[in-house]
Amino acid sequence: MGLEIGIIGLPNVGKSTLFNALLRKQQAYVANYPFATIEPNIGIVPVPDERLQKLADVAHTEKIVPATVKFVDIAGLVKGASQGEGLGNKFLSHIREVDAIVYVLRDFTDENVIRAGSVSPQSDYETLRTELQLADLETIEKRKAKKGEIQEALALLAEKPEIKVLNVDEDKIAPREEYIVLSAKLESELGDEIKDLGISESGLEKLIKRSYEILGLQSFLTAGEKEVRAWTIKRGIKAPQAAGVIHTDFEKHFIKADVIYWEDFVKLGGWQKAREAGKVRLEGRDYVMQEGDVVEFKVGV
Numbered sequence: 001m002g003l004e005i006g007i008i009g010l011p012n013v014g015k016s017t018l019f020n021a022l023l024r025k026q027q028a029y030v031a032n033y034p035f036a037t038i039e040p041n042i043g044i045v046p047v048p049d050e051r052l053q054k055l056a057d058v059a060h061t062e063k064i065v066p067a068t069v070k071f072v073d074i075a076g077l078v079k080g081a082s083q084g085e086g087l088g089n090k091f092l093s094h095i096r097e098v099d100a101i102v103y104v105l106r107d108f109t110d111e112n113v114i115r116a117g118s119v120s121p122q123s124d125y126e127t128l129r130t131e132l133q134l135a136d137l138e139t140i141e142k143r144k145a146k147k148g149e150i151q152e153a154l155a156l157l158a159e160k161p162e163i164k165v166l167n168v169d170e171d172k173i174a175p176r177e178e179y180i181v182l183s184a185k186l187e188s189e190l191g192d193e194i195k196d197l198g199i200s201e202s203g204l205e206k207l208i209k210r211s212y213e214i215l216g217l218q219s220f221l222t223a224g225e226k227e228v229r230a231w232t233i234k235r236g237i238k239a240p241q242a243a244g245v246i247h248t249d250f251e252k253h254f255i256k257a258d259v260i261y262w263e264d265f266v267k268l269g270g271w272q273k274a275r276e277a278g279k280v281r282l283e284g285r286d287y288v289m290q291e292g293d294v295v296e297f298k299v300g301v
């Protein structure tokens with residue numbers, strides 16, 4: 001299950017700068033020009049996970065496969081986009097399928113960067129919400145017009161889980177209720193070195209953590225000689241469904257799962273030693289997966 005996140009905002013609020021910081025590469029075209037991003041920019045990034053290297057060390061493998069998040073950076077939305085203002089709202093279709101939407105709200109002061117409709121974080125947020133709701137109304141009308149045809153599930157943009165990002169000046173980064181506070185500019189310039197400034201988490205880490213929270217996700221791990229890997233699952237699912245994320249057949253043919261918490265796995269030195277120490281639990285069909293479980297599924301054929 002690859003997580004997908006759409007990035008929206010008014011023009012010139014730092015969407016592409018943030019997107020680039022997330023990708024650590026200059027993929028999107030960043031410019032002091034309101035409509036620099038016309039084609040959607042899509043990037044897939046690994047989920048930072050410090051557990052993986054530690055697991056790989058004791059599992060004696062070099063191959064690490066992290067979970068991934070797909071980010072979609074779209075062109076700036078303006079007030080009246082649903083009426084065709086700016087670039088219109090057609091490109092919103094690029095984020096119809098995402099799991100969550102990041103609203104980038106400008107709170108930095110830079111006279112060199114034109115404010116293209118952006119007023120204040122709160123009013124910008126409301127402008128964006130209104131445009132999404134209007135786009136949703138169009139979607140509903142279109143579906144109605146096609147009555148008789150199979151009704152697809154309606155992916156309404158305004159109903160998607162949301163994350164509000166406040167893009168602030170470099171010297172104003174401080175936690176705030178309701179927002180993820182970051183400096184897109186600083187993130188794009190420094191990447192992970194942002195932590196040298198005493199900022200505990202990168203924008204990517206903050207965004208991913210919040211996404212997992214609001215979407216009710218967690219991860220489990222597999223660690224063998226072939227590879228160490230992180231998998232994303234819904235919180236509360238049971239062992240057979242988790243096995244099904246690895247391979248659809250695994251759910252049907254699930255027999256049991258060997259489970260150990262990742263820290264114990266590392267401390268004890270891998271599967272063999274953990275088994276010898278009697279620390280590997282044998283779990284059945286009703287086992288509810290826990291964050292940080294290292295698992296080996298036994299499946300029949």
Ligand SMILES: Nc1nc2c(ncn2[C@@H]2O[C@H](COP(=O)(O)OP(=O)(O)O)[C@@H](O)[C@H]2O)c(=O)[nH]1
Nearest residue numbers: 011012013014015016017031032108110184185
């Ligand atoms: N001062 C400052 N400028 C920024 C920041 N984020 C973006 N910018 C600048 O704002 C302009 C537009 O940024 P961009 O990411 O292309 O905005 P987008 O239209 O929302 O994608 C560029 O010149 C960026 O360098 C920031 O956090 N601080």
Ligand SMILES: [Mg+2]
Nearest residue numbers: 015016036037
């Ligand atoms: Mg852009």
